[in-house]
Amino acid sequence: GQNIDQPTEMTATEGAIVQINCTYQTSGFNGLFWYQQHAGEAPTFLSYNVLDGLEEKGRFSSFLSRSKGYSYLLLKELQMKDSASYLCAVRDSGGYQKVTFGTGTKLQVIP
Amino acid sequence: GAGVSQSPSNKVTEKGKDVELRCDPISGHTALYWYRQSLGQGLEFLIYFQGNSAPDKSGLPSDRFSAERTGGSVSTLTIQRTQQEDSAVYLCASSLGTVYNEQFFGPGTRLTVL
Numbered sequence: 001g002q003n004i005d006q007p008t009e010m011t012a013t014e015g016a017i018v019q020i021n022c023t024y025q026t027s028g029f030n031g032l033f034w035y036q037q038h039a040g041e042a043p044t045f046l047s048y049n050v051l052d053g054l055e056e057k058g059r060f061s062s063f064l065s066r067s068k069g070y071s072y073l074l075l076k077e078l079q080m081k082d083s084a085s086y087l088c089a090v091r092d093s094g095g096y097q098k099v100t101f102g103t104g105t106k107l108q109v110i111p
Numbered sequence: 112g113a114g115v116s117q118s119p120s121n122k123v124t125e126k127g128k129d130v131e132l133r134c135d136p137i138s139g140h141t142a143l144y145w146y147r148q149s150l151g152q153g154l155e156f157l158i159y160f161q162g163n164s165a166p167d168k169s170g171l172p173s174d175r176f177s178a179e180r181t182g183g184s185v186s187t188l189t190i191q192r193t194q195q196e197d198s199a200v201y202l203c204a205s206s207l208g209t210v211y212n213e214q215f216f217g218p219g220t221r222l223t224v225l
Binding site: 087 | 142144146152153154156159161167202208212213214215216217218219
């Protein structure tokens with residue numbers, strides 16, 4: 001099974017940089033996802049890491065260390081619209097390839 | 112093409128009644144997931160279908176919950192004898208399977224059990 005931990009809430013200032021951490025303990029690992037979810041809406045895909053290192057996509061970057069069971073999502077040049085929950089999810093390496101989500105980190109961006 | 116659709120968007124029912132929630136995945140997506148999300152909480156995994164394999168039902172909270180997927184496409188989640196704690200948003204997601212696993216989520220069904 002999977003055990004995924006994220007901070008519950010974070011606050012950051014508009015224009016700043018924020019790092020949202022995710023740690024996981026798994027019986028098998030075959031990739032980690034980050035999703036963004038605005039209040040009252042469905043989650044939308046942000047990034048996918050399966051190898052160690054940093055994946056950059058515009059203002060968002062995601063990092064993975066498989067040996068440490070650790071990932072982070074880095075948001076640069078924060079905008080008010082970035083206020084949302086950020087969900088870390090891990091995919092099994094077993095036959096089912098199931099994806100399990102963490103409880104999410106609610107980010108509030110303040111002026 | 113069209114995204115994942117779910118129906119109904121809202122469902123209000125009385126305690127003890129049965130409900131059926133429907134999910135139409137993106138055409139060609141072999142993987143289909145059901146999640147439950149209570150207010151302000153994360154996604155709780157319920158069940159996962161992958162192609163023609165037997166579904167992973169390990170997240171279903173009780174035997175009142177069941178799901179099926181007909182013809183590898185449309186899925187129905189059934190909750191029997193609903194309880195007030197079943198009130199939540201039920202989200203369906205589909206993906207292309209094991210090749211590239213980005214999940215596309217439907218808008219969800221908000222279930223309220225009175």
